[in-house]
Amino acid sequence: xxxxxxxxxxxxxxxxxNDMNLMECSLGPKQQQVDNxxxxxxxxxxxxxxxxxxxxxxxxxxxxxHHHHHSRRSKRRRIITVVQRQAANVRERKRxxxxxxxxxxxxxxxxxxxxxxxxxxxxxLRLAIVYISFMTDLLENT
DNA sequence: TAGGCCATCTGGTCCT
DNA sequence: AGGACCAGATGGCCTA
Numbered sequence: 001x002x003x004x005x006x007x008x009x010x011x012x013x014x015x016x017x018n019d020m021n022l023m024e025c026s027l028g029p030k031q032q033q034v035d036n037x038x039x040x041x042x043x044x045x046x047x048x049x050x051x052x053x054x055x056x057x058x059x060x061x062x063x064x065x066h067h068h069h070h071s072r073r074s075k076r077r078r079i080i081t082v083v084q085r086q087a088a089n090v091r092e093r094k095r096x097x098x099x100x101x102x103x104x105x106x107x108x109x110x111x112x113x114x115x116x117x118x119x120x121x122x123x124x125l126r127l128a129i130v131y132i133s134f135m136t137d138l139l140e141n142t
Numbered sequence: 143t144a145g146g147c148c149a150t151c152t153g154g155t156c157c158t
Numbered sequence: 159a160g161g162a163c164c165a166g167a168t169g170g171c172c173t174a
Contacts, residue, residue, distance in 0.1 A: 051159075
């Protein structure tokens with residue numbers, strides 16, 4: 001299972017590097033889903049007037065329930081270039097990476113048996129809750 | 143093969 | 159304007 005971890009990290013890093021390369025040359029032979037959906041018909045005009053488009057009807061298609069709550073801001077869609085999207089993806093991956101680091105840290109604090117396989121994130125959380133309440137009980141009753 | 147877990151992408155909102 | 163945060167969708171891998 002440790003090797004599995006290593007493999008995951010490896011592939012993550014590889015993607016990471018790929019994206020960084022993509023960002024640096026800002027264009028590559030490897031365009032994927034990013035540009036086949038509606039977003040940019042004018043991705044190549046960086047000095048465009050605004051990055052917000054009116055979406056009166058299109059975006060109601062997918063997540064019908066979203067507009068119940070969150071009715072605060074105007075329903076304008078932020079137009080994002082391919083490069084900006086890729087950069088956002090990189091940031092999101094970094095964010096998830098640090099989240100997982102925190103999970104690993106918590107995992108190490110929580111008592112498990114040595115032969116037990118690695119706790120999932122949800123199990124780590126649940127066990128941490130149990131462990132904390134056990135310890136506070138212990139503290140209060142002494 | 144179904145279900146659990148995870149990584150990633152994506153578009154929305156919130157915050158600076 | 160753009161980054162952070164979030165939740166939904168999707169696809170891959172692994173195990174019972």
